[in-house]
Amino acid sequence: MNVTMLKDRELIIQYLEGNNKCFEVLLNRHREKIYTSIYLFVKDHDLANDIFQDVFIKIIKTLKKGKYNHEGKFLQWAMRISYNMCIDNFRRSKRRTKVSATETFDIFDILESKDDNMETTMIKSQMHNKVRSLVDQLPEEQREVVILRHYADMSFKEISQLTRVSINTALGRMRYALINMRKMIGENELILHT
Secondary structure: OOHHHOOHHHHHHHHHOOOHHHHHHHHHHHHHHHHHHHHHHHOOHHHHHHHHHHHHHHHHHHHHOOOOOOOOOHHHHHHHHHHHHHHHHHHHOOOOOOOOOOOOOOHHHHHOOOOOOHHHHHHHHHHHHHHHHHHHOOOHHHHHHHHHHHOOOOOHHHHHHHHOOOHHHHHHHHHHHHHHHHHHHHHHOOOOOO
16 A cells, blocks of 8 residues: 555554554655744744754654544644744744734745646746745744745634734734735835746
8 A cells, every 4th residue: 555645644543553654754745834834933944953853753742642633634733833832942032923814815826836847846946935035024923924824724713823813913914914025026026927
C-alpha cells in the first residue's frame, strides 16, 4: 500500500500502530506551510527551524499520549501549536504580535497555477517571494491574520478565538492588510501575475 495516498487521519493511526514512515509522510505533506508560517512570524531562519522542530516534537508527544482529536484537521491543529510557540517566543523576547483578516479577496488566489512546468514554477516562486515581502511589511496585527488565514487555513472564527479578538476585529485587520498590500503593490509597481 502506498502510504502517501493516505489521509492525515489514517497516517496518524498507522503511525501510532508503529509505522514511522506514516509520520514522515505527514511531516513532508505539511512541512512547507507550517515552516513558512513560523518564518513569517519570527523572520529568522534559525529561529524558525528551532520552533519548527519544537512543534513536531510536541505533535509527536501529543499523538503518543492519545490526546489528538481526530475531529479537527491535522494542519489547523499543527498550525495552532506553531502559532502558540511563536507567541511564546515573542513573549520571552518581550515582543508582541498582532492579528488581521478578510474573506472578500484572497491575495494568494493569484498564486495558484494548474500548470507546473519549469517556467510556471519559477514565476510562481517569484510571486510567492513578492507576496511574502509584502506580508513582511504589514503591521504585526495585520501580518498575523494574513498568516493564520492563508498559511494555516484558519477560519475567521478560529482566528478570533486563537488571538482573543472579535471576528469583526479580525475581519477588519484583514481588510486593512489587503488595502495596505494593494497600496504597496501600486507604490512599488509590482506585477504579481502574468
